[in-house]
Amino acid sequence: MYQDADPVEMPENAFRELGEGEHYRPIMHPAHDYPEVTPYSVSMGLILAIIFSAAAAYLGLKVGQVFEAAIPIAIIAVGFSGALKKKNPLGQNVIIQSIGACSGVIVAGAIFTLPALYILQAKYPDISVNFFQIFLSSLLGGILGILFFIPFRKYFVKDMHGKYPFPEATATTQVLASGLGKDSANAGQAKTLIFASLIGGIYDYVVETFGFWANTLNTMVTSWGQTLAEKTKLVVSCNTTAAVLGLGYIIGLKYSFIIFAGSIFVWWVII
Template structure:
């Protein structure tokens, strides 16, 4: 049975089919905007260079925001808007395939930055030696691992689960790219929004009409409330944070707020009330009663660690829930290696993946090169380097499905939590293997950087693949 919205095989549509966002009925097929029989322009000199420029620009923006507020925004949507706007302004036609490549290359800025800033700055905070090549290679190898480990899961997440996952960011980016074929004016909206945000921050930083962080402590009653009951309410009014909340959406922003409310209004007063006699070291030979600590000190020494543990356990639960997905993807990969892949899937352009043998070759080469990097660039011990590469492969493989699943459902990758779990596990294993001190700390951070980048790349890559599925790009 054919879909009721079928179109000629070689004619591109300027709108998504009506079954793009819903589950397909038995026998129904999805026909993308660029049909499988067509040969659209995709990887060109223009699309690659434009994508690299976007990656450079948005890497700087993502690094600034990530280091400032601990959250990296997804750059696919604004890059898609810019690509569409530039294409319209320059009078280019049939740019859909090239615009997909532009946003795909440009959007790697956020995922690579996330892999670096959530781990590697800790090397400098702890006063450890960190060389440029260590940071560069950990991000490079992590990015490669994220790509090759996700490819076997593409068919499951993108095609088999059509309509069951919302893919919020991929949906928004796809709509922008499709509207570009209709000569939409999203670039104008982005420019105006950027000017408003810049003016807003300029007023705050230059004239000081209000502070970037507003707290109840600015009032006398707020100070008394903080001292007596350990209750403090804070809100960051910076344009970057406000814009970040708008991008991630109401649901995810509400989840973040719920976590903050739980910590500041429940955990901190609870800890202070029931631990009156407890003391904590605050310096060499100096201790203080926990009840005399400020809410901010209780957060820094106790509540924050509780949150870290919660995030880590969420990663474990995610692995357990994804076990079925892992088995299915491995089954598909094994079937192809045995030559059992169906001929029609092999022939159709929009469903043609890289050969599994090539993926396996690249994976082995990446793991081998990473192992050499660990041995000669970090650890200088064959036994410890072997343990490190085993940690990277196992955790990156298991958490890949967690990252892809999170992006597919809520559009946000919990990579920071999964990285914390990696740091905890790698530290325990390395200490058990006899690696301690500053060498062990450096090794744990670099291992965490490789895994974090791999997971961030996997999450961003599944978004690109879903966009390509809807629009008809070549995987």
């Protein structure tokens, strides 16, 4: 049954399968009209998409791993809507998050394939690569992905409600929904995100510009590490830049170890 009052938090049955005859009432009730696609939401979504596309491209080319921007974008959207005193901001925040979160998907497809074009161009001079071709391929790839996603949306979102765990999507929705409360904690989360970005930026700037300490630690700093390198050509290093440390914190120890094990398998077995 539908609830009478507008909920501030996610309904209890948002996290499980629905029972016989049970209905799930979305926080944005379909019978009500909400401001969604507005100049503010579209422009903010595009700005965040550009910012996080640049960040994802840099990190992907540097360490071969991109991050999912949906959660930080949702926090920023809620923080800005609270600071600007937006009324009924949930619909607009959903649009901001949806536009901005496309950044990682498009960038991942570009940075892992476009370098191959330049390698081919170096090997075969007759092959030419220009900016318009790169832009067009990314644009058409993004449109194609959206067109393929549309027919499956109802099936995965409604028909399969609660059957598959979507922790990232659920976490993003909880962030957006918690912004409806009068005493929302997301303003504090947005400040934390901004301060963390400033600290990380200052940290990387000091390391890269002034070189007060090395941004990569390796076993060569010890005597046994030097001996190991001389005899086996083995050096173990750890990148300590803010982006990599932050990405490792987001991924967690389990998946970081899986990526590490994959790297060992590639270098020591396949190569």
